[in-house]
Amino acid sequence: MNTRTIEIAVGIFVAAGLAALFMLAMKVSNLATYGGDDGYLISARFDNIGGLKVRSPVSASGVRVGQVTDISYDSGGYEARVTMSIEPQYDKFPTDTAASIMTSGLLGEQFVSLEPGAEEEFLKPGNEIEITQSALVLEQIIGQFLYSQAEE
């Protein structure tokens, strides 16, 4: 086989490998839907975050609008502080938006759900959501149920 054929075959091979990588990045990973850190950050405080993790989704009306970027414990207010990155095209959340931690399905993963309020002003980068609702912890609910059963 002459050199030209070999070089063409290797060229096709390298191009196919790079094209495969590009196709995987665009079609089946979050590159296209989520371009890294260009979202704006807002934070919220919760009494209990349950099983929420960094990279958990943030959604509004069931549509994914961002992700959790940081979780820390605020020892001043004895609360968990969750920082979320919201995609830049979703910049119209009123200042009285409520954030609650929900579970998808009975035992599914946990996510932050945003419910817009009625204020005229919109949340700015760095703002904090005031109205929050903690995660439902299954053990607590079962405990309360057993306790109320025992009282009867």
Add this chain to the structure above:
Amino acid sequence: MLLDYIQSLGRQALSALQRLGRGNLFLLQTIPAMRGMLFRPGLLIRQMFSVGVQTLLIIVVAGLFVGMVIALQSYYALVDFGAEDSVSVMVVLSLFRELSPVVTALLFAGRAGSALTAEIGLMKATEQLSGMEMMAVNPIERVIAPRFLAGFISLPLLTAIFSAVGVVGAYLVAVELLGLDAGAFWSQAKAKVDLYHDLFNGMIKSAVFGFVVVWIAVFEGYDCVPTSDGLGRATTRTVVHSSLAVLGLDFVLTALMFGDD
């Protein structure tokens, strides 16, 4: 009598240690010899052809069937829970994180690694390597380094192709055969698969495997006993040792990369 057994055990341990030492010295000679390819890229291209392009067919066929089989099996497992839309997530995550790097490296060790060992070993047995030294041509620079670099570059590319073909195979089974929704197939994968955490970590794995497999393959060829028997043993050792190294390293890398979630 007992002392004889202990002696043979000690001899085996020492010879294994010697091989390891020779392997490391060999690597230290090979890496600086790679700069010779800056002036003769043709050597690298020719090796990329025999190591990469000629392995492509088995990788594509294996990737297609692996993707199709995981799609089918995860569909049967998930449909009971009404979660059959997550088939794509299951396929893509298992391909990116584990199956593509590992299966590609195993196939690569069997197809290309054994061929490298046999080729270099035969060159040694027919004294072509000594002949080059007589002509003041460094055989490590002329023969070993291009093969080493070609294998190291080819394996990540083959892994990417394996993943892509696997996803296409899963799409064919899930959407065309089982009638899942095409939009849900892609959007579920997009929502759950992270570019850096899943795809890039898989590619890092595959680069590590490529380095180890090709190192074992060229070293076994270079270090073999130059007889037909020794050549056969060296080829067997290449496949066995590089497969075991890939599987062992995969566990370590998985624990390092994905251990925290």
